[in-house]
Amino acid sequence: MSHTVLHLERTIDSSHVIPNHPGKCARLHGHTYRFQVWISGPVNPETGMLVDFFDIKAAIDAWDHRHLNDEVDFIPTAELLADEMRARLLSAVLDQVGETRRTQVGVLLRLWETPSGYAQVGWLTRDPEQPSDTGIDEALLEVLAP
Numbered sequence: 759m760s761h762t763v764l765h766l767e768r769t770i771d772s773s774h775v776i777p778n779h780p781g782k783c784a785r786l787h788g789h790t791y792r793f794q795v796w797i798s799g800p801v802n803p804e805t806g807m808l809v810d811f812f813d814i815k816a817a818i819d820a821w822d823h824r825h826l827n828d829e830v831d832f833i834p835t836a837e838l839l840a841d842e843m844r845a846r847l848l849s850a851v852l853d854q855v856g857e858t859r860r861t862q863v864g865v866l867l868r869l870w871e872t873p874s875g876y877a878q879v880g881w882l883t884r885d886p887e888q889p890s891d892t893g894i895d896e897a898l899l900e901v902l903a904p
Contacts, residue, residue: 770822792870798882799863836877840869
């Protein structure tokens, strides 16, 4: 099956507190978080999908209209929330692609906490059948540009 890159954007509203923060973030406040997700890997020949968009949306929506301090066991900064959501999405993808294709999967996630600021974690993979001459897939470089 072909190597595919999926892209999804999703917005949720949530609150959090950053304990011991020297500024406003020490008080209860909320954000409209915007997730941008890129998932790369081989399509599962049994399902015809890399991952179901429904599963990606469900993982993100689990934090919608929630107080994030109650949802995670760490201080809910943009950096740590991005890393946690990437791990959740990667797990969902790995469950669907099958054991033999696990090393060919990548998840790149941007979590916008404000309209001008985001945390980015993860990476994408290249199609092993179509290696790039430069070692970096030009299409992936476009994805990484803000």
